[in-house]
Each structure stands twice: as C-alpha cells, then as structure tokens.
Amino acid sequence: AQSVTQLDSHVSVSEGTPVLLRCNYSSSYSPSLFWYVQHPNKGLQLLLKYTSAATLVKGINGFEAEFKKSETSFHLTKPSAHMSDAAEYFCVVNQGGGFKTIFGAGTRLFVKA
Amino acid sequence: EPEVTQTPSHQVTQMGQEVILRCVPISNHLYFYWYRQILGQKVEFLVSFYNNEISEKSEIFDDQFSVERPDGSNFTLKIRSTKLEDSAMYFCASSSAGGNYNEQFFGPGTRLTVL
Numbered sequence: 001a002q003s004v005t006q007l008d009s010h011v012s013v014s015e016g017t018p019v020l021l022r023c024n025y026s027s028s029y030s031p032s033l034f035w036y037v038q039h040p041n042k043g044l045q046l047l048l049k050y051t052s053a054a055t056l057v058k059g060i061n062g063f064e065a066e067f068k069k070s071e072t073s074f075h076l077t078k079p080s081a082h083m084s085d086a087a088e089y090f091c092v093v094n095q096g097g098g099f100k101t102i103f104g105a106g107t108r109l110f111v112k113a
Numbered sequence: 114e115p116e117v118t119q120t121p122s123h124q125v126t127q128m129g130q131e132v133i134l135r136c137v138p139i140s141n142h143l144y145f146y147w148y149r150q151i152l153g154q155k156v157e158f159l160v161s162f163y164n165n166e167i168s169e170k171s172e173i174f175d176d177q178f179s180v181e182r183p184d185g186s187n188f189t190l191k192i193r194s195t196k197l198e199d200s201a202m203y204f205c206a207s208s209s210a211g212g213n214y215n216e217q218f219f220g221p222g223t224r225l226t227v228l
Contacts, residue, residue: 034216036219041221042221043116043117043204043219043220043221043222044204044206044219045219046216046218049216090156100158100161100169100171101146101148101158101217102158103148103155103156103157104155105154105155106155106156
C-alpha cells in the first residue's frame with residue numbers, strides 16, 4: 001500500500017534562513033510525487049512534481065526537492081525563507097496507474113521576522 | 114490564470130439534510146476529483162470522474178455520496194443525508210489528463226458544517 005509520512009507537523013525558521021520540510025513515502029510502483037502549498041483560505045497550489053525525468057526538481061518561489069530512491073525520501077528545501085512562505089505544505093504521492101492520490105498529514109511552516 | 118472555483122465557501126446544514134457542493138473545473142480539463150479533509154486529519158481521496166462516469170472511488174464514497182456534471186461546466190458532489198461526521202473541508206480538483214504524473218489543480222474548498 002502507498003503511504004506518505006511528513007516527519008514534522010510544524011517547522012519554524014527565521015526569515016532568510018534555509019527551509020527543510022521532510023517527506024518519506026512508500027510505493028509499490030515507480031511513484032509520482034508532488035509538493036503542494038496551502039495558504040490560509042486558499043486552494044492547494046502545486047510547488048513542484050517528480051515524474052522520473054530528473055531527481056532534483058525545481059519548483060516555484062525558489063523551492064526544490066530531491067527524489068532519493070534509496071532513502072524513499074522527497075524532502076522540500078529552500079535556501080532562504082521569506083515571510084510569504086508561511087503556509088501549510090503537503091507531500092503527495094500518486095499511486096502508479098491510478099487516480100488515487102495520497103496526501104501526507106501536512107507541515108505547517110512558520111517564518112519569524 | 115485559469116483556476117478551479119468552488120461554491121459555497123462555507124455551508125452549514127442540519128443532520129439528515131441533503132447538500133450539494135459545486136465546483137467549476139478549469140475549462141479544458143477532462144478529469145475531475147473530490148477530496149475531503151476532516152479538521153486535524155489528512156486530505157482523503159473521495160472520487161474521480163471522467164467521461165461522465167466515476168473512474169475510481171474510495172471506501173469513504175458510499176451510497177450517501179454522488180457526483181455529476183449536469184451542464185458541462187459544473188461538477189457537483191451531493192451528500193444525500195448528512196451526518197455529523199461529514200463535517201469537513203471538501204476540495205474539488207481537475208486535471209487535463211489522467212494517470213499518476215498529471216498535476217491536479219485544486220479549488221479553495223468548501224467548509225461543510227453539519228449540526
């Protein structure tokens with residue numbers, strides 16, 4: 001069975017410092033992996049996606065993630081946090097061959113001035 | 114930039130009543146989805162819809178739930194007789210193609226409160 005584990009429910013960083021949001025997955029198939037962000041009262045916005053073309057994936061707003069098959073991880077990083085990055089972040093795995101999409105529990109990112 | 118819209122943003126209903134949640138997917142998209150998120154819990158897949166029929170559904174999507182695309186633009190989720198445990202945020206999503214590599218575009222959600 002597919003699953004996604006986001007290792008931190010909350011992460012707090014200072015503005016200008018690096019961000020690391022951790023995600024581990026399990027999948028029987030070659031997975032597709034996504035990171036979405038949700039700002040308050042907004043829908044889920046795609047940050048980036050892994051589709052087997054390259055292990056290092058660059059997304060919007062300076063975010064990137066690296067797919068590591070040996071560690072079954074897909075951690076999200078950003079070199080320098082901005083106040084506008086404060087939001088909830090979801091790691092998502094899409095089961096191979098189907099439409100079912102499995103969400104992680106989410107990580108809330110706080111950015112301090 | 115095209116986006117998925119959902120109405121209403123917040124719906125309050127009495128237990129046992131029927132509710133219809135509405136979504137307008139992105140216009141050239143062909144695949145449609147509903148998810149829900151109970152407060153404090155994970156986002157859960159409910160159902161996917163393509164070519165005017167359900168493609169897949171989860172165990173949550175029982176006989177109390179139904180979906181339809183009544184007029185070629187709206188995509189609705191109906192809950193026939195609401196229960197307290199149906200209180201959740203419901204997200205609609207659409208994608209231009211199916212399969213596991215295709216990005217789903219999500220709407221802002223409808224918060225359903227069942228009293």
